[in-house]
Amino acid sequence: MQQHSRQPDLVEGRLPVFVFPTELFFYADEQASHKQVLTLYNPYEFALKFKVLCTAPNKYAVVDATGAVKPQCCVDIVIRHRDVRACHYGVIDKFRLQVSEQSQKKALGRKEVMATLLPSATQEQPQSRPQEDERRMKEQLTDSLFFEQTAFQTESRAASGGPSVLTVLLGLVCMAALMLPTLGEQESTVPVYLHLSVNKKLVAAYVLGLLTMVILRT
Template sequence: MQLERQPRLVDGQLPIFVFPTELVYFADDPSSHKQVLTLYNPYEFSLRFKVLCTSPKRYSVVDSEGTVRPGCCIDIVIRHKEISESNYGRRDRFRLNIYEQGRRQAIGRKDISAILLPNAREDSDELETASHSTDPGNVLFTTVARPRTSPGATVVLLAVVCIVALMLPTQGEKQSHIPEYLHLTVNQKLIAAYVLGLVTMVILRT
């Protein structure tokens, strides 16, 4: 009898490979305010993931949903937005739900804790006793909003250039007050239209 090569996709029980298993933020170290979760897919099928959190307003996740191809990994950037003394020692939890393509029911899940410490020298064990976290058995996970970002100046400038190029006359057109060297070919205008389409997609995604 041929052995099964792939694990059985039992709801909520597929092993999840993610590193690290705890996110530690330090208030006095701005470089630590952004942490990275690495999700690895060792299986022979693609996986969809979704990041949930018990305190979504305190964090932003660049890609809270996505797909990991077989044998690949993806980095999930999680930024702490409320670095304040009132949140020192507070433990929050992230839940990483994994789905098979085309299915809505999670086939695996992994919980990752997150804590904010005053500084790297602080004893985390002492802060844990003063933690404001809720009972792990009675928490509500909600979707973390994707941060809104404004398009960069280069993207906007490129869009303006493409629009101007499309407004210029085409070579061969007469009765134009614009100098001949500013008349573009049809191919040049097609390229400008193509680039403008790409730039527009980038702007709409930000």
């Protein structure tokens, strides 16, 4: 008998995809920033295969643009900017991560990550769309939390009687984001590309608050 027990939950294009960070910044004057790492998390009970697409493939080199992620594991995807020129300053490119079951061809979920090249690490990141980006990020994270609660709440509680692995993982990510230096801080040993803006820290605090309520209800 074929295994179709979870197929109703796996609607094409609707599976939440968890990637960190959600935006990449490359700095022309900082060689170390020309290499960035995207971490793809798989909090589900089944393996996923992934594929990385880009709107400007000639400008970037992606190590292992396709691959697989074991259940409740993560993989690092290395992205290198190989065309650092002044004509590309401020241009916003997009990476799309598509995930699917290993035995299926259809994309169950997708996530877009913005990539921007700036002339200097001391230059502030683009501020033309902060409110819209932060609002969209909040909506996506809230939807992801709702999906996780409705789809996996019964199984998680039966197994451990406490918060699920995904809830704890997201909480740790938010706490780590809050502990990173704020953009503009000068005296820090942390690389500049890991400094977060105030808006991003507010989003992390917002999501951490949601997670706290989820944990208190379990």
